[in-house]
Amino acid sequence: MRGTIEERISIETFEELQQAFVSTDRNYNGRLNLQQFRAILKEELQLSSREPQIDSLFRRIDCWSNGTISWDQFCTYMQLEYAEIEDSHLRVKEVAFTFPAVVSPSMPHREPVLRILDMPDGSFIAGSQDGLISFWSANMVLKKTKSVASPDATQKSQPKWITDFVLMSNFNKIITGTGDRELQFFELSTFEPYCQIRNLETVPLTLDYNCKGNDECLVMFGDCDGCINVLVLYSAGESLRMWKKSPKANGIASISLDQMANGAKTRFYRWKVHGDWVQKLKYYDHIRQIVSCSNSENTAVVIGSLAGSTLVDQQLRETKETHDPNRSRNQQSPWAVPKSRSDADQTVFRVYKGVKCFDFSKTKNVLVTGGMDRIVRLWNPYVTSTPIGLLSGHVAPICYLTIVDDDDRIFSISMDRCVRIWDVKDQNCLLTVRPKVHRMRGEIQACFYSTISKTLVVASEQMNGLQLRLQSVKKTSIPLTHEDPVRSVVYDPRLKQIITCSDGSVVKLWDLVSGAKKIEFRNAHSDHAITCMTLDDTGRRVMTGGRDGIVRVWNYNNGHCLKVMGKETENAEICALSYMLLNNNRFVIAVGWDKRINVYLDSLEDSHRVQRPLPTWKDDVNNGHRDDILSVALCPPNLLASSSYDGEVIIWSTVSGHIHCHLKASLSDNDLQVTRSTDDLDTAINKVVFLRTRRETNGAASLVASGPFGLVHLWNLSKGGHLIGRFPTSKIGETTVTSMDVDSTNTYLVTGDNFGFICVWNIESYALEKAETEAPPLLEKWRGHLETVTCFALVEDVKMIVSSALDCTVRLWTLTGHYVGVFGQPDLWDIFTPTTFQHPMVPYDVLIDPLSIPVHPILQNPHPDDVPVRGNLENDKMKDVQDSTPPPPNGLMQGHNLPDDVIAALVNNPGFHNGHGKRLRHERMKPYKADEGRPSDYQMLRCYRLDSTSRPESPKILQRNKRNSIIHGGEEITYD
Numbered sequence: 001m002r003g004t005i006e007e008r009i010s011i012e013t014f015e016e017l018q019q020a021f022v023s024t025d026r027n028y029n030g031r032l033n034l035q036q037f038r039a040i041l042k043e044e045l046q047l048s049s050r051e052p053q054i055d056s057l058f059r060r061i062d063c064w065s066n067g068t069i070s071w072d073q074f075c076t077y078m079q080l081e082y083a084e085i086e087d088s089h090l091r092v093k094e095v096a097f098t099f100p101a102v103v104s105p106s107m108p109h110r111e112p113v114l115r116i117l118d119m120p121d122g123s124f125i126a127g128s129q130d131g132l133i134s135f136w137s138a139n140m141v142l143k144k145t146k147s148v149a150s151p152d153a154t155q156k157s158q159p160k161w162i163t164d165f166v167l168m169s170n171f172n173k174i175i176t177g178t179g180d181r182e183l184q185f186f187e188l189s190t191f192e193p194y195c196q197i198r199n200l201e202t203v204p205l206t207l208d209y210n211c212k213g214n215d216e217c218l219v220m221f222g223d224c225d226g227c228i229n230v231l232v233l234y235s236a237g238e239s240l241r242m243w244k245k246s247p248k249a250n251g252i253a254s255i256s257l258d259q260m261a262n263g264a265k266t267r268f269y270r271w272k273v274h275g276d277w278v279q280k281l282k283y284y285d286h287i288r289q290i291v292s293c294s295n296s297e298n299t300a301v302v303i304g305s306l307a308g309s310t311l312v313d314q315q316l317r318e319t320k321e322t323h324d325p326n327r328s329r330n331q332q333s334p335w336a337v338p339k340s341r342s343d344a345d346q347t348v349f350r351v352y353k354g355v356k357c358f359d360f361s362k363t364k365n366v367l368v369t370g371g372m373d374r375i376v377r378l379w380n381p382y383v384t385s386t387p388i389g390l391l392s393g394h395v396a397p398i399c400y401l402t403i404v405d406d407d408d409r410i411f412s413i414s415m416d417r418c419v420r421i422w423d424v425k426d427q428n429c430l431l432t433v434r435p436k437v438h439r440m441r442g443e444i445q446a447c448f449y450s451t452i453s454k455t456l457v458v459a460s461e462q463m464n465g466l467q468l469r470l471q472s473v474k475k476t477s478i479p480l481t482h483e484d485p486v487r488s489v490v491y492d493p494r495l496k497q498i499i500t501c502s503d504g505s506v507v508k509l510w511d512l513v514s515g516a517k518k519i520e521f522r523n524a525h526s527d528h529a530i531t532c533m534t535l536d537d538t539g540r541r542v543m544t545g546g547r548d549g550i551v552r553v554w555n556y557n558n559g560h561c562l563k564v565m566g567k568e569t570e571n572a573e574i575c576a577l578s579y580m581l582l583n584n585n586r587f588v589i590a591v592g593w594d595k596r597i598n599v600y601l602d603s604l605e606d607s608h609r610v611q612r613p614l615p616t617w618k619d620d621v622n623n624g625h626r627d628d629i630l631s632v633a634l635c636p637p638n639l640l641a642s643s644s645y646d647g648e649v650i651i652w653s654t655v656s657g658h659i660h661c662h663l664k665a666s667l668s669d670n671d672l673q674v675t676r677s678t679d680d681l682d683t684a685i686n687k688v689v690f691l692r693t694r695r696e697t698n699g700a701a702s703l704v705a706s707g708p709f710g711l712v713h714l715w716n717l718s719k720g721g722h723l724i725g726r727f728p729t730s731k732i733g734e735t736t737v738t739s740m741d742v743d744s745t746n747t748y749l750v751t752g753d754n755f756g757f758i759c760v761w762n763i764e765s766y767a768l769e770k771a772e773t774e775a776p777p778l779l780e781k782w783r784g785h786l787e788t789v790t791c792f793a794l795v796e797d798v799k800m801i802v803s804s805a806l807d808c809t810v811r812l813w814t815l816t817g818h819y820v821g822v823f824g825q826p827d828l829w830d831i832f833t834p835t836t837f838q839h840p841m842v843p844y845d846v847l848i849d850p851l852s853i854p855v856h857p858i859l860q861n862p863h864p865d866d867v868p869v870r871g872n873l874e875n876d877k878m879k880d881v882q883d884s885t886p887p888p889p890n891g892l893m894q895g896h897n898l899p900d901d902v903i904a905a906l907v908n909n910p911g912f913h914n915g916h917g918k919r920l921r922h923e924r925m926k927p928y929k930a931d932e933g934r935p936s937d938y939q940m941l942r943c944y945r946l947d948s949t950s951r952p953e954s955p956k957i958l959q960r961n962k963r964n965s966i967i968h969g970g971e972e973i974t975y976d
Contacts, residue, residue: 005053006081008045014075016044021071031068034058056495060557064604065538080558081519088520095409095421095430096469097456100439104140104463108132113459114164116448124457126446127165131176133191138453140465146191148176148184166207170217171236177204177221183231184252185240193252195243197260201270201335202227210283218306220290222278226299227338228292230306231260232267239265257335269307272338273346274299279356286362287381293369295354301369303381304346349384351377359410361403364424368410370398376412376422389427393420400447411449411456419456419466433466440464478845479809479825482506486804488533490542491793498793498802498823499542499556500810503529507544509556512795512802514828515812515821521559525550534577536586536602543588545574551590551600564610565590565600576632580640582654587614591629591642596620597652617657624659625650635690635702639717643685647708651717661721667709683708686738691746694768701725701767704749706737712751714767725767727775729759739803741792748779748815750801752789755851758782758803760815782817783852785809786845798831811843819843 009017020040024032032040038054041047047054061069061077111129118124123143124136135143148162161179168175172188181200186193204221211217215238219231233239243260246253261268274294281292283306293301349355353372360367360381366388367379374397378389396416403410409430410422417440419433435441442461449456454468484504491498497518498510505528509519524530525546532545542556549571553563565588572593579602580587586602590613597620598613617624627646634640639660640652651660667681685707694700701714701724714725729737729751739752742763749761759781766776785805793802799815812820812829818839821829829836846852 005041005045005047005050005057006078008047009078013044017041017074018071020044021074031070033068037069059494059540060555063540063555063557063560063562065540066604076560077555077558080560084519084521084559087522088517089426090430091520093408093423093426093430095407097419097431097433097438097466098469099433099437101458102140102465102467103440104136104142106142107462108134108142108145109459113445114162115166116446116457116459117167118448118450118452120452122450122453124448124450125167126459126463127162127176129161129163130159131162133165133174136457136463138450138455138465140457140463142463148174148186148191148193163203163205164207164221166209168209168217170211171240173240175207175209175219177207179203183219183221185243195240195246195253195255196249197231197243197257198249198254199256199258200229201225201257201338204229205278206280208282210285212285218283220281220283222274222281222292224277225338226272226274226276226278226294226296228269228271228273228278228281228290228304230269230271230290232269232306233265234267235265239263261335267307268335270335270338271304271308272340273302273304276354279354280358282360284360284362291358291360291367293355293358293371295356295372297352297354298350299348300351300355300371301349301358301367301379302346303349303367304341308341308345347381347384349379356397356399357401359401359403361405361424363405364403364408366403366424368401368403370394370401370412372397374398374414376401376410378424378427391422391427391429393429393432394418399444402449404449404451406451413444413447413456413458415444417444417458417460438464438466478843479822481804481810481822481824482508482808484529485787485806485808486790486810487529487531488791489793489802489804489810490533490535491795491802492535492539493795493797494539498810499533499535500804500823501530501533501544502808505530505546507542507554507556507559508823510810510823512812513831515823515825516828517824519557519559521554524552524554524561531574531592532577534579534588536579537581543577543579545577545590545592547573549574549592549594551577551588553588553602563602563606565613566610567598567613570594575628575630578632578634578640580634580654581636582638589632589634589640591632593628595625595627595629595644597624597629597632597640597642617652619652619657619659623662630684631687631706633688633690633703635692635695639690639695641688641690641703643688643705643707645684647683647685649685649688649703649705649715651703651721661717663703663705663715663721663723665708665711665713665723665726681708682710682736684736686736687740689740689742689749691742691763692744693746697768699724699769704740704742706740706751710735710737712737712740712749714772716767724770725772727772729753730755730757739789739791741794743794743796749776750792750794752784752792752803752805754788756783756785756787756789756805756807756846758784758789758801758813758817760801760817780815780817782813782842783846783849784811784813784843786849800831807845809843814839 017040021032024036024040034055037058038051041054058069061073109128109132113126113128116124116126122138125133126136127133131148132145133148134145137143163177163179165174165176173194174186174188176184178184181203182196182198183204184193184196202223202225204223206222208220215235217233217236221229223229243255244253246255248254260266273292275296275298276294279293279295281290283290289303289305291301291303351369351371355369355371358367358369367381369377369379374394376391376398377387379387394412394414396414398412398414400413401410408424410424412420412422417435419438420429421431423430440458440460444458444460446459456466458464481500482502482504484502486500486502489498489500496512498512499507501507505525506520506522507524508517510517524544525548528546528548530544530546534543541562542554544552544554549566551565551574552561554561574590574592576591578589580589588600588602590598596616600611600613625642625644625648627644629642629644631643632640638653638655640654641649643649647664649663653660685705687706689704691702691704694702698718699716702717703715705713705715711726711728713723716722716724729735730753732755736754737751738754741750747764749763751759760779762777762779766772784803785807787806789803789805791804795802800820801813801815802810803813804810810823814820818837819842820837
């Protein structure tokens, strides 16, 4: 049974469900409630035991929380979800080439190229009919050329034609087939002729070589009679050396086919397989079969064994006839009339118009063929009656095919130079490249795809290389949640889902329990970045704000945009969003660079897709913010707080729109020493949070602000508001608190800064009854990201924290700082099984970053008047150690201050009475290391910041003239 309800719904099921909707709608209003919807799905889909899944599906469709859904809503949801799932699936399989193709500046071959092969270093080797072998780099630069023509070929009127070549890499040889019915072996390093097998029955058209190990190898070729010829060398090295000693013919050691076949460690087979020329053959060692193809329809593709299962007596008779010395030389060779394999030894595939090329994948268990009919066929190698897939799209005969197992792709090229990439599993076309795009010219002669360099090489009038465009993923060794910096993250506790957004205008939905991605929709704000998000009161819709100044309302479960909110003109970037319930009405509050509090009515009855804001509050116009608003927070029933870039916090009444109070902190001298110099003060308040449980407590802090001056401020809002506590989150200079969040009981506060550090503070009783001068108890501190932390989402039911940052990651932590994982990693987790967490490991990028290394307390700067230098981090879990030992007196910094009893012991027992010569001198001069009970002199060295110095002037060059003088500094100095 498939996992989700959506996967069980088909076209036929839709028709049945529509009839059930109509019959169940007793009120004739076209809508069903949860009980009716549950009954329909149980009956039509047999889902009696899946009520939680049905209820979850109903809540996702009912994004307006009306308690009912219509048939149109159901169809829209299913259609958009299926479309988004398909788009997400295709995005994973996106593939592209780098255009145009890399073209070689020159082409050394004057005859058609027969074959292209790759070398282990990613380079290529190509051979043409005239015997010219060329070597190419991965970027299509010609490295060298060699010729494999025989030594006496110049004495003939015309040189020998090469029909094919193959590498014998384990013996450093190259094998060529010629039009004179020969197999020639050449040294690969020098291209000197080694030996040849002559007097073949027919011309070898296509070659293949396979090394089976233990010095056993196979040399196979297909000929113009449709025969498959197999040469088995049981001791290849010894056989080659023996052939090298044979008499020479035309300047090369030669051995006839009969002599080779009669060898003690060789065996030769010749099978009649096809009714036409053999187009291609290849031996696959994992199935121990030869696959070959031809243009004959009845024997288009044949998979057969090497030797066959011939009867023993027949095999002995053939061996006797072959080795009979009384056999007349004029008698016909035993291989002149090839035998056919039995039906049990081969599998025959019949294809209309035959097959020109093929490839086989044991991993996928699929055979792919192409030919004159322009159709790519996928076969089960054990089923010959019907192909398992037909891939149509080419308009010319297909000349090359290959399967890339690692990527589940098929590359095909047709004679009109059209390149297509297919997906093996989905059996659809991923990419089509026309000649006008890749700009390859001329008729295709040979093709090859290299899995090493990811390049498709095509030989035509020139050598062409089409290289796959690899996806540019920064920090490839580190799993990323988004491809762009993450700006916001929200948590839906009802469905246990995490929603994230990024600068790339992408919204992703994740399952909190496992970390798996559920859905993704792109271009949410066209090409504008998404800067903030918030959920509505039901958790079924999400509002996103972008740099385009627009607010969009989404059903995030399927990516359906329900509503658009924005001004008619002058839309400025939105920095924060909040959702408000007031007098049974729903509102969306948006703030940003326009310095105004924009309130939008969120009503189902409003039929306008684009909704405008309500009139601006008068106090907002007259006494509102004078700088960009960065954050907004709500405290039911009627308070709203907003913070701006200039360090001001304004408390508003949501009922009347009047200002309750202005809050702006000043910086004392003591705080200045803790933070930084006055030249670099950060006044921005990036986040404000209400402590809602303290709303009615007089004298208690009820608002927390993340600034200014890099300090966390706690405010009491009674009597016009006053500051009752503030503290720094770090001793690092230039630290700015960029994000905050509190739990529902206001027990702990979570802060994040611009260095990626995350702190958890206990504020249960902090600033509750009196003003505070110290920081609250720090429960945990760790570095979670490399870059600025942008947002938090607290998962209180399992005591976890979700953090997002500009390093493109969203990570999950326990409240104690244990690393659970990053959304987007390949290995999923289970939040209820701690053994699936990444802990005790930490993110690798954080681990290797120098800023993450804690400094030992002895090396910390104990002087508060020195300005902290960025990079000298403290370990907040270690206590500060104050050095109470006074510095040593002057003159003893390089020596040892030893007590008298130690000196007396050294005089009375020098320890080197038995030494002599160099040994005695070494013992006398050996320094004595005493434990002085304090840090060493090196550890007590103080570090100071170095001012940038100007580069010294280079000395002027001395110039010698003809007289006995030199010119230095513009003056002439005479010398003898």
